[in-house]
Every structure is written in structure tokens, then in C-alpha cells.
Amino acid sequence: MASPSGTIDPKIFESLQSKIDDDAEVRDQIREILQVLERQGRTAQAILSGAHSTPAAHLEPVLKSTEDAIRGEIESIGKLASATAKSPYYKYNGMWTRDVQNVVFAVLFCGWLGGMGTFGVAVEPGKLFTIEEVGKILNEVPVNLKDQDAFHITIEEYLQSLITLIEELARLAINSVTLGDYHRPLQISQFVKDVHAGFQILNLKNDSLRRRSDGIKYSVKKVEDIVYDLSLRNLVPRAEPTAQ
Amino acid sequence: MSGGLQDMPGMKRHHDGQPKETDSRTSPFMPMFEVFRNELDEHHDRRERIIKASRDITAASKKIIFSLQRVRSLGSSIPPKISAETQDRAAVIQQHFNTIAPDLAGINGWRYQRQVSPGIQEYTEALSFEHYLRHQKLITVEEAAATVPSNITLTADDYILGIFDLVGELMRFAITTMATSGSLPGSESTDVSTEKRDILMDLRSLRMCFHGLDTTSCKDTSLGRDSEKKMEVMNTCVEKVEAAVYGMIVRGRERPKGWVPDLSDDRGTVGSY
Incomplete structure (x- = not known):
């Protein structure tokens, strides 16, 4: 791709290409993780929908298996955080925000029903986890980060x-x-x-x-x-x- | 702002909703939402400042480009009258950049990327156009990035999209210069190591570089979407110059001096979308 004239430094387009390729690689990695997370999300949702047909007194097994499903999701979120650790957070955030929202919803719903007791936070039926508690549950994911560019849960999410x-x-x-x-x-x-x-x-x-x-x-x-x-x-x- | 007004219906519902709670009970989540409100207000304010600055930067850059289109020589300094105009505009642009630089610090650089991006692309176009007119060289990403405050990232994507639009400007410059001077702008230097380069050779090598760039991996980013459209426009631009050069050679001597081809139809398609 060397330019025949001296006008264009061939390094310009070489480095542009390598930036594009690096970008594509990160995206591929994210996509791979998201494929798993998406499936885990669907599983968790399916289990949680059992709450609609289960009397409050018998929710225990539903909550237990939801918690297990959420544990899988948390693992995927951890992978997502490490795969994107070197990239600007907001550069790729749009790719996973929907899936992360699904996880946060599962956590909130399960918590409202009285579950999530084994995740190191106080629980009680009818409770709304704060964003900080959600971060803690998701294995110490930071929330609402402002002065540091890293993976976190946003207020919007x-x-x-x-x-x-x-x-x-x-x-x-x-x-x-x-x-x-x-x-x-x-x-x-x-x-x-x-x-x-x-x-x-x-x-x-x-x-x-x-x-x-x-x-x-x-x-x-x-x-x-x-x-x-x-x-x-x-x-x-x-x-x-x-x-x- | 309208926060006071918006409180009203929310508060009222407590009274008519739950008759058993006679005391005016406020939602236990209020403190949490107050924090969110402050955060979101800050976010929206930043976002709006950036959008506004980006628009102003776009407008000033366009004016620089218009001024530069009056230049008739390649590879020499910009005539003082035009240069004075562009420098004023450039100072305005720097001011806007400085205003939003704190808003784009750290993590927020990419958060508002979509909002700053149009301004930065237009700025890159103006900057690279001036650089080309002066040095007959394509400005590098590093050179371009060095002209904006360090908080502001000139991304590879914005650079590429800005340079796509540069081709349109070069086309307009080449054709107008040919029409007014009767010759294709090119380096007149007698450097023995390099062949005399004219603007068409430069346009062709730019086109070649763009065609060599593999953007298939960024289908779902703005680079992938925009470069597809811009690639076509860029091809057309190069072909227009090729046709104009052909015309100049074939009919050049018959054409009255000062004849200017109608360029009005290009304005809309190039440089803006």
C-alpha cells in the first residue's frame, strides 16, 4: 500500500489499519463473552418467571436456582471486565449494556422476592438493592465511576x-x-x-x-x-x- | 429547573393512594434518587455543552475551508489575507476545544464521543486541507492530534472520516484552480529525488490508500457505516478531477480563460452528511 508519491506517509494508513484490527479483536472477544451471557440471561429470566406461578411461601427453590443462574452471569461479567480492562469503558459499553441490565434486573427481582442472601448483602422480601449493593453482589464491580476509566455499572443501567x-x-x-x-x-x-x-x-x-x-x-x-x-x-x- | 413542578403529582399520589397512611410519607428511595438526579443533570449539562461546541467547531471549520478554497497555489504559504481569516477561526475553534476539554476528561472522553465526533471530523478536514495546501502532504494522525487539547482524543475513526471529506475539498480546489489558471495544481519544486507531483497523483494515491483500508470488521460502528457512503463520494471526486484534466488537455486551448465549471451540485454530497 506504499504511496507512489511522497504526499502520504505510508505509515499513516498502516497504523490506521492496525488500530482498526485491534478494535475488531476486542469486539470479537466481547461478542464471544456476550453470547454466553445472553444465554445465561435467558436462563435466569426463565427461572425467575416461575415466581409468577409460585406462592410466596414456596419461593425458596425458585430463588435458589435463580441465584445459581446469577452466579454464572456474574462470572461472565467478570470476564467482560477483564477483556475490556485496557479499553476505554464507554468505547464498547453499548455492546453489553443490555445484557448487563438484564443481570441487574435479575438481581433486583430476586432480591425483592427475598433472595440473594448468600451474596454478602442484607436481604428481606420487598427490598430494593441500591446500586452499590448491586455492585457488591456482582463481585465488587464498581458503580457510577467518574474519576477512573474502568468497567462499572452506570446509573442509567x-x-x-x-x-x-x-x-x-x-x-x-x-x-x-x-x-x-x-x-x-x-x-x-x-x-x-x-x-x-x-x-x-x-x-x-x-x-x-x-x-x-x-x-x-x-x-x-x-x-x-x-x-x-x-x-x-x-x-x-x-x-x-x-x-x- | 422543572423539578419542583414534577414533584407535585408524585407527592399527591401518596395521599389519595394509601388512605391508611395519613401522615405525608415520602418515598424511602428519595435520597437515592436525589443523588441520581444530580448525576444525570451534570451528565446532561456536559452533553449539551459538548453538542453545542461540536456544532460551533463544525461551523468554524466549514468557514476555514471556504476561505482556503480561495487559495490558488499549492505547496506555499497561505496568502496573508486568507491566512488572517483562517487564523481567527482557528482561534475560535481552540477556545471551544478548551471549553469542553474538562468535560471530556478521563472516562468521559469516550462517553461523549458521538457528540464531539462531528466537530472533530470537520476540524480534521479543515486542518488537513490547510496542511496539504501548505506542504502538499497528508497530515499524520499524530500531527493532527497534537493540535487539540490533550484531554480530547482525535480517534482514528474521526481522522479517517475527516480525510475522506478532504478528498472532496481537494477536488474542488483542483478544478477551480485548473479553470482559473489553466493548469493542474502541483508541486513546482525541482527536487530531483521526487518526480513532480500534481494534485491528481495525490488524489489517486489517497484513493488507493482508502481502498486498501479494510473496514469490514467495523460493520456495526459508525466508521463502517460512514466509510461505505464516503468511499463512493470519494471515488466520484477523484473521477471528476480525472475528467477535468482530460478536458483540459483535449479542449484546454479552446476554453476561454476564467471559465469556471458549475460545482454547485457537489456542495451537498461532499463534506456533510
């Missing part, structure tokens, strides 16, 4: 996963009633409203976070309607423990 959790809980509220659990919809209602109130103080711009967070109100309404239906028919448990 956490919030996206939180919206997915809200949507999932709205569905769980319906299915809880089907399972004869009239207490859980109340618990979900309070939780969903509290999260919704949080989202309302964010000044979101016209991005995907904004679009999805606009949908939270429909989840809130869905759950409110269930609570209304229950209270109309006097199905709301009287001995009301406070929602956490």
Missing part, C-alpha cells in the same frame, strides 16, 4: 433495570391474586409508588430512559386497579402489617 422490575412487579401483582395472595399486591403497590415518586424528580431528556420511565405510571395504575378491585370486594387483608 441501574435505572433501566429498575423500570423492568416495576413492570415485572405489576405483572406479579395480578398473578399473586390468582395465587390467592391478597397481601402482596398491597406491598407491590406501595413499592411501585415509592419508586415512581423517585423517578419523578429526575430531569430526564429525550432518551430511552425517558421513554421507558414514562411507562411507569401505567404500571402504577395497573397495580392500583388491582388494589381497588380487592378493597371493593373486601379482600384486602385486615390485619395489615405495614409495607416494610
Whole structure:
């Protein structure tokens, strides 16, 4: 590719090519890891969806196998972090953010159901893990990094996963009633409203976070309607423990 | 901003939603969301500053390019009048770069890559055009990167896409110069070691370099997508100069001095997308 004239230093295009090739190599490595992570994500999701057909009292096995699935995901995230350790974080972040959001969602949902007790954080049904707790669970992954360029969980990723959790809980509220659990919809209602109130103080711009967070109100309404239906028919448990 | 207004519906719901809780209970997640709000506000502010600067850098770079298109010689310094104009613009661009340099420090360099990238590409185009007019050489990535603050990364991708657009400028420069002076711009130096290089030879070698560049691996990056389009435009540009040189040789003597071919249709296709 040597240039016939002296105008173009042949080294220019040689080094451009090698940069392109290096870039492609990193992408290939990431893709390989993501293939596994994506499958693990689907498995975890499938197990977790068992929560919709399992009474709260019998959730233990569902949570146990979810935790196992999450352990596999955490391993993949570790691989992702080391494969990209030498690259600028935001250069490739777009490739995996969706899969990472899925993992964070699995962690949040499992935690809300009372699981994740073996991951070194305090657990309790109805609990929302903070972004810091999620980072700790994912084997000490940093969160919201600002002064250091390394793999981490971003605020946006956490919030996206939180919206997915809200949507999932709205569905769980319906299915809880089907399972004869009239207490859980109340618990979900309070939780969903509290999260919704949080989202309302964010000044979101016209991005995907904004679009999805606009949908939270429909989840809130869905759950409110269930609570209304229950209270109309006097199905709301009287001995009301406070929602956490 | 509108935060106060947005609080209202969220707060109200607590009262009508849960009648049993008579005290106005605030969401336990509020402190967490307040942290997020501050972070996201900072992020959006940075992003907007960068978008604005990138636009201004693009505009100033375009003006530099327009000024440079009035140059009629290759391989010598820019005439003082034009040079004064371009230097003013270049100073404006530097100011914009300095403004956003802190926003692009460290991890944020790549975070806002998509926002700065258009400005940097246009800047590369202007910079490389001036460099070529003065030295008849393609500016290297390192030379170009050295002209922006160190916080700001001139990526290989932006360099490549900027140089693609340079071809369009060289085409316009070559054709206008041919039309006004009747000869193809080229080095008039009597350096024995190198053959006399004219701009068409340079364009052809640039074209060859671009064709040699294998970008099949970046199908899903902006480089892959943009270079496909720009490759075609670049080919057309080189061919236009080839056709113009042919025309000059065949009909050159018949053409009245000062005749300028109509270039209006090129403006839209080259250099902007």
C-alpha cells in the first residue's frame, strides 16, 4: 500500500489499519463473552418467571436456582471486565449494556422476592438493592465511576433495570391474586409508588430512559386497579402489617 | 429547573393512594434518587455543552475551508489575507476545544464521543486541507492530534472520516484552480529525488490508500457505516478531477480563460452528511 508519491506517509494508513484490527479483536472477544451471557440471561429470566406461578411461601427453590443462574452471569461479567480492562469503558459499553441490565434486573427481582442472601448483602422480601449493593453482589464491580476509566455499572443501567422490575412487579401483582395472595399486591403497590415518586424528580431528556420511565405510571395504575378491585370486594387483608 | 413542578403529582399520589397512611410519607428511595438526579443533570449539562461546541467547531471549520478554497497555489504559504481569516477561526475553534476539554476528561472522553465526533471530523478536514495546501502532504494522525487539547482524543475513526471529506475539498480546489489558471495544481519544486507531483497523483494515491483500508470488521460502528457512503463520494471526486484534466488537455486551448465549471451540485454530497 506504499504511496507512489511522497504526499502520504505510508505509515499513516498502516497504523490506521492496525488500530482498526485491534478494535475488531476486542469486539470479537466481547461478542464471544456476550453470547454466553445472553444465554445465561435467558436462563435466569426463565427461572425467575416461575415466581409468577409460585406462592410466596414456596419461593425458596425458585430463588435458589435463580441465584445459581446469577452466579454464572456474574462470572461472565467478570470476564467482560477483564477483556475490556485496557479499553476505554464507554468505547464498547453499548455492546453489553443490555445484557448487563438484564443481570441487574435479575438481581433486583430476586432480591425483592427475598433472595440473594448468600451474596454478602442484607436481604428481606420487598427490598430494593441500591446500586452499590448491586455492585457488591456482582463481585465488587464498581458503580457510577467518574474519576477512573474502568468497567462499572452506570446509573442509567441501574435505572433501566429498575423500570423492568416495576413492570415485572405489576405483572406479579395480578398473578399473586390468582395465587390467592391478597397481601402482596398491597406491598407491590406501595413499592411501585415509592419508586415512581423517585423517578419523578429526575430531569430526564429525550432518551430511552425517558421513554421507558414514562411507562411507569401505567404500571402504577395497573397495580392500583388491582388494589381497588380487592378493597371493593373486601379482600384486602385486615390485619395489615405495614409495607416494610 | 422543572423539578419542583414534577414533584407535585408524585407527592399527591401518596395521599389519595394509601388512605391508611395519613401522615405525608415520602418515598424511602428519595435520597437515592436525589443523588441520581444530580448525576444525570451534570451528565446532561456536559452533553449539551459538548453538542453545542461540536456544532460551533463544525461551523468554524466549514468557514476555514471556504476561505482556503480561495487559495490558488499549492505547496506555499497561505496568502496573508486568507491566512488572517483562517487564523481567527482557528482561534475560535481552540477556545471551544478548551471549553469542553474538562468535560471530556478521563472516562468521559469516550462517553461523549458521538457528540464531539462531528466537530472533530470537520476540524480534521479543515486542518488537513490547510496542511496539504501548505506542504502538499497528508497530515499524520499524530500531527493532527497534537493540535487539540490533550484531554480530547482525535480517534482514528474521526481522522479517517475527516480525510475522506478532504478528498472532496481537494477536488474542488483542483478544478477551480485548473479553470482559473489553466493548469493542474502541483508541486513546482525541482527536487530531483521526487518526480513532480500534481494534485491528481495525490488524489489517486489517497484513493488507493482508502481502498486498501479494510473496514469490514467495523460493520456495526459508525466508521463502517460512514466509510461505505464516503468511499463512493470519494471515488466520484477523484473521477471528476480525472475528467477535468482530460478536458483540459483535449479542449484546454479552446476554453476561454476564467471559465469556471458549475460545482454547485457537489456542495451537498461532499463534506456533510
